[in-house]
Amino acid sequence: MTGATTPPPVDDRAEAAPETRIVVANQWQLIWWKFRKHRLAMFAGLVTLLLYAVALFAEFIAPYSAGTYSATHTFLPPQNIQLFQQTETGWRFYPHVYGHKVQVDPESFKRTYVVDEEIAYPVGLFVRGEEYELWGLFTLDLHLIGAAQYGDPVHLIGTDRLGRDVLSRTIYGTRVSMSVGLVGVGLSLGLGVILGGISGYYGGLIDNLIQRAIEILRSLPTIPLWMGLSAAIPLTWPPVRVYFAITVLLSLIGWTALAREVRGRFLSLKTEDFVIAARLDGVRELQIILRHMVPSMTSHIIASVTLAIPGMILAETALSFLGIGLRPPVVSWGVLLQEAQNVRSIATAPWLLFPGLAVVVSVLAMNFLGDGLRDAADPYQT
Amino acid sequence: MQPTHTRLNAAAATDDVLLEVKEVKTHFFTDEGVVKAVEGVNLSLKRGQTLCVVGESGCGKSVTARSILRIVPPPGEIVSGEILFRQRDGRTVDLAQLNPKGREIREIRGGEISMIFQEPMSALSPVHTIGSQIMEAILLHLTVTKQEARKRAVSMLDLVGIPRPSETLDAYSFELSGGMRQRAMIAIALACEPQLLIADEPTTALDVTTQANILDLIADLQQESGMSVLFITHDLGVVAEIADEVVVMYLGRDVESGAVDAIFHDPKHPYTRALLQSIPRYDSRDNKRLYSIKGTVPHPFDRPTGCPFHPRCDDFIAGQCNLIDPQRALISRDHSARCLLYPTAAIHNPDEEPAT
Amino acid sequence: MNQRSDLNQTDEDMRPLLEVRNLHMRFPIRRGMFRRTVGYVQAVNDVSFSIRSGETLSLVGESGCGKTTTGRCIARVYKPTAGQIHYAVAEEESIDLAELDNQALRPFRRQIRMIFQDPFSSLNPRLPILQIVGESLKVNRIASGSELEDRVASLLKRVGLRPEYIRRYPHAFSGGERQRIGIARALALNPKLIVADEAVSALDVSVQAQILNLLQDLQEELDLTYLFIAHDLSVVEHISHRVAVMYVGKIVELASADELFKNPLHPYTEALLSAVPKPDPRLRNKGVRIRLEGEVADPSNPPSGCYFHPRCRYAQDRCRAETPAFREIGRDHWVACHFAEELDLRGFEAIGSTAE
Structure with missing residues (x-):
């Protein structure tokens, strides 16, 4: 069909536009570029x-399994993580939570927890804890966060009425x-x-x-x-x-x-x-x-x-x-x-x-x- | 007003100049970069006259109009220049210096300067009747009672040629045809007898017969009230029909300005000439091909150096046009062009000469 | 006088490429919860005309006059409600496109192509140019792979674009360039007839001239026939051999471009011609502009008799009662007006062309 060709009418006279990546960008690239500008999004x-x-990765991230309970630690309030511990030589980096003592109100028999700064349970990342099966494939006992010593009662967000860890x-x-x-x-x-x-x-x-x-x-x-x-x-x-x-x-x-x-x-x-x-x-x-x-x-x-x-x-x-x-x-x-x-x-x-x-x-x-x-x-x- | 400017526009010092725009630059600060939508525009409009700003899409003509009214949408900003407007009480105010949200500019908007738009549907409120929109404008700027405002609204609708004005007063914008909507918008714009009407492509969306009627209407109203009109269009036919003075814009600046006859019969700037040659005319039909400007308007991000028109210009002088930014050269008393073909030595440019 | 009139002479005895007979297209108006049909918009109402091989026939008229619908019926975007569209396939043989179904239409879809008005919505923004222009070649199994790329590249070259652009997406192009892409798509299958629906209306003056020139070059080289739909009469006057004027779904006048612009026989044509702004300020106020009163008739409820009579300044009782026949007056000049012979109407020249 292009047998009788005359020179292209105009475009050759004009300068070629620089080949930038935007001209060959497909829809998903354009969407991504536009979305990227939206900070909040x-x-x-x-x-x-x-x-x-x-x-x-719930099993790995949670310190405990969903069903782990502790009859002695019901309604335990959240424990604050203390990053440093004072020793004879000064402060040292030692992430831990304080333990609790149970006090019973002699009149109402209401149990309350009092923070006991004498007891320190060390907290760590990538700690060994309860065993679990990840996606039914691997048996592991590594947890992202938890008590550094298996068995210590560390409940960062507290526990519920059965002593189950709220965070987990x-x-x-x-x-x-x-x-x-x-x-x-x-x-x-x-x-x-x-x-x-x-x-x-x-x-x-x-x-x-x-x-x-x-x-x-x-x-x-x-x-x-x-x-x-x-x-x-x-x-x-x-x-x-x-x-x-x-x-x-x-x-x-x-x-x-x-x-x-x-x-x-x-x-x-x-x-x-x-x-x-x-x-x-x-x-x-x-x-x-x-x-x-x-x-x-x-x-x-x-x-x-x-x-x-x-x-x-x-x-x-x-x-x-x-x-x-x-x-x-x-x-x-x-x-x-x-x-x-x-x-x-x-x-x-x-x-x-x-x-x-x-x-x-x-x-x-x-x-x-x-x-x-x-x-x-x-x-x-x- | 600085005395140096008066030599370029001899009329500037006299009373009959209503609006003078000097080297206004309006830039848009977008995430991708700065878009120089208006990059040094000059225009001067006398009382009772019609000035047409003509140019292709992307030349900055609409942004110029919005800069005058200070309604440039963000991220746009006027970065430099003066917009001198002579108010009714004789004071001259620099609109570019006003706070765009302040009381002063709001009183000028609608009261002294009104604007009509290309698409009346988006400028008229769909949930208010035509009448309440006219009355709102009247009550905002004039001290009249509601009764008087209503009466005035009816007479405005009558003035712009809307049949059965008292019934249309209670109509909504979507109940009117395109031409009638444009008339209603003109009625709202003129309700407070502005000194200056800015019309941004008001007839582009209309059919040719309706366009003719609206152009006639604007001319009639102008004759009656003596207001000035700043008319923005891309249609050279419309320019020839209504303009007294013409400013041709390309890539954010005035490339040529002068009286309408000079622009059409003695165009100086290569862009103006090319534009005039590209429109199909009755007498051009024997020459089968139309003259066409090569290439397209460059993207606002890659603005050419030197004269912005040089990549498309037939009179391009290598080593000159692509390096030197041409200043306004005075061709005759009211006719100037920004082109290196014409000597600038004879004229005084506000940019070159320091203010004394 | 020029090539056009030669063509008119030689083609007169030729069989038309396309013959439209009594074409009707109506769209139902549906209302209410169960979308009952409450009426019809008669968009095209008993339209007959023919297109000769190698010519440009323009359909003009104001918005809503049915010109686009007529074009879309011929391109078989719509199936007309009544009437025939005879397309010449051989010396003595023609096929009625109006009654074919989608499957049977396939071979003709290659020969009758369409160019759209809006250069932005007519190209799928999600596909690269190669896919857009090459789509018809691919689905008709004419080319694929590297052959397809070569074909598309040469098509792009043909319409004045760089062949390297095949990997780009539409958003990288300006309005004029996109329209060129649209033209390349239309050319892909060696068409005979191209329906150009307002193909230059959305473009700037300088770009419009480029596209008009391109269309004329292509017509000459590839022996194309155009059905050119437009509302801009200066453009129509420039490009057409013959022009049909439509008003509320009917053709009111059909003649060669020269004849129609010089010697209009229908009052509506006269009014349209007089409303076109002339790009010369010296012609201002020369001749009287005819102001059309009222609105374009509602195609779902047209007036009696001649649809134009409520706005016609020559209307008489007969016009209200009797529908005028579309008849030939003079050589190849068709008009639908009772008083075509008696009226002395002014053409484009009388109203004014160049004064010199």
């Missing part, structure tokens, strides 16, 4: 990664709580993309039906619905099955928001000039969806997924807190908070609310991360 991303690392239990709870969010969002993503995609692509009656279904689902009050549904989970089910039932339950309601997002994207992309151009190029429908439409949506979907996870975490926490979600012996933040559900524990053992702090941190981090991703998701707006 970067920090939140780091925190989120850290939380998932904690979930992954919160770390184990991370695993369940963070994964409930992930698995639940994964399920609702599947439902949302499929139903939203169908709705947006085909339109018409199907779209109408799906949209009405979404509206009905969304108009139901969530807490009573969850309560009703989770009440239907048989008490006899093993914890793992309950866990999955709860995630399925959460995603059944969570998919609607994602479906709407996907449908909206589909509708606007369908009339986008470059999609029409692809159709005129002779590209087949499935290829148009896979090559042109889906890549244009993925970054947005990732952002909304990130924003949906904290909702799931909160929902799980709320359900477990109400006692209709996960139940002990499963350890999740909600289950842990359930223990702090009475005035007595808040008054005498406020450290039991520590898992609540974990919830706040994780939800905030994921929200900031999602916000940053959403801002960076469309790097082509100038």
Whole structure:
């Protein structure tokens, strides 16, 4: 076709633009460059990664296992780490916690702990402690932090009514709580993309039906619905099955928001000039969806997924807190908070609310991360 | 006002200059670097006249307008220059020195200088009626009762040619067509009888027949009220229709300015000439090819050295244009061009001569 | 006089490349919870015209007149609700594109290509230029691998871009360069007819001239036929051989560019021509500008008779009652107006071209 060629009209006269890396950068590079500028989101991303690392290596990071209890150390308050110890020759670096003495009030028989500065339990990193199996593969006894001498009662965030280490239990709870969010969002993503995609692509009656279904689902009050549904989970089910039932339950309601997002994207992309151009190029429908439409949506979907996870975490926490979600012996933040559900524990053992702090941190981090991703998701707006 | 400037713009000292912009630079401090959107622009607008600022996208014409009103969005800032505006009470104020959020500039905005935009939909509030938006402007700047403000709003809508003004007063912006919206925005802008109307591409989004009506309307209103108009456009046809004076901008500076007839019939700067040659005209149709400027407007981050137009210029002098930043050369009394083809020795540039 | 008129003469007896007969396209208006159809927008209403091989036929009109929809029906983005689009495939054979399904359309999609208005939204920002321009070559299994790269590189060269650009993404290009990429994509399959939908409307004057020149060069070298959709009459006048004027979904006038601009027969054409700003200040106030009152009719509820009658200054009772037929008056000059013979309308020249 280029048989009769005249010299290119203009561009040769102009100077060549310098070849910089931005001109050949693909969408993910551009998103990353834009996201990187968002300081808060970067920090939140780091925190989120850290939380998932904690979930992954819970056995290693926690000083004790989730079930280790000590009848002699119930409701032990948090012990402050002392970094230095005074000796005859001066101060030396010796991280340790003080021991406790139990005092019993002669009138009310109330037990209180008094710090005993005479006793020092050394604390260390990478210490030997209880044996555990990491991911069912390796048998180890190395812990990131804990008592330097196996058996010393070191409880940095205190203990609960059975003398279980709150820090360790919160770390184990991370695993369940963070994964409930992930698995639940994964399920609702599947439902949302499929139903939203169908709705947006085909339109018409199907779209109408799906949209009405979404509206009905969304108009139901969530807490009573969850309560009703989770009440239907048989008490006899093993914890793992309950866990999955709860995630399925959460995603059944969570998919609607994602479906709407996907449908909206589909509708606007369908009339986008470059999609029409692809159709005129002779590209087949499935290829148009896979090559042109889906890549244009993925970054947005990732952002909304990130924003949906904290909702799931909160929902799980709320359900477990109400006692209709996960139940002990499963350890999740909600289950842990359930223990702090009475005035007595808040008054005498406020450290039991520590898992609540974990919830706040994780939800905030994921929200900031999602916000940053959403801002960076469309790097082509100038 | 410094006496040195008066020699360049002889009119500056006289009373009939309403607005004078001198070597204004507005830069945007982005994460990627400094975008020099406006890099030394000069213009002077007399009372009752229409000055057109014309240029292609990215030449800084809109930023110039926003700099005058001090509504440059962050991270943009005026870094140097003067914007002298003669207020109604006879005082001359340097708008560039005012606090952009201060009381003084807010009183000038809307009261003495109004602005209309390309897209009326984004400038009009969708949740307030047209009438309440006009009345808000009136009540803010004039001491009148609500009743009087309402009456005035109706007469404004009537003035801009909106049919059934008292009904439209209670309409929302989305209920109006594009042309009517633009008229409503003009009504709001003119409600307080400003001395200066800044129009930023007000007809670009409109159809040609609607555009003709709006241009007529602005001209009629100008004749009646004697206000000055600073009209920003990329359309040379529109310039030829309405301008008294023209400033041609390229990459953030005025490359040529002069009376409209001089610009169209005796253009001096190679960019102005090229621009005029690139528009399809009725009499050009026998020459099949249009003249086209080579290349494209450079990215704001790699601003050429010397004369910013040199990489695209047909009259490029190697060793000169790419090194020397041309100053304004006076061609005749009101006609100047920033180009090395014309001797600068004869004229006095505020940059070259220290203020005495 | 020039090549254009020659072409008109020689082509007159030729069979058209494309013949549109009684084309209708309507879009349902849906309302309410169950999206019931409450009415129709008659975007294209009984439009007939033909495009001759090697010519540029322009569709002009104001926004909402149906010109884009007509173009999209021909490119078969939409399936028209009624009418035929006969495309000449051989000497005595033509195929009605309007009734083909997607599968049967595939061979014709190679020959009828489209250039879009918005150079930003028409290129997928997530794909490199190689994929965008080469898409049609790849899906039609014409080239792949290094051959595809060579083809795309030569296409880029053809439209005045550097062949090294194939690995770049659209965001690295300016508006004019993107439009060149869009043109390269359209050229990939050796098309015969190109539907250029407002292809230069979003571009700056200097870049617009480059693209117009490129389109004309390509037409000459590759023997292309253009359906050029635009609202800028100066551009249309420059590039077209014949021009069709549309108003509310109907063609009101169709003639050669010379004839239509010199001697318009429809009052709407006259009004459009008079509204075009002339790029010469000396023509200001020469001739009377026709102000069109009122708004463009609502295509879901058009007026009776001639759709233009509410805004027409020559309207009579007959215009309100009777729909004017689209008929040929004079050689190759079609118009839909009852009084075309009687009215003495002014063309572009009478309203004013260059004074000298």
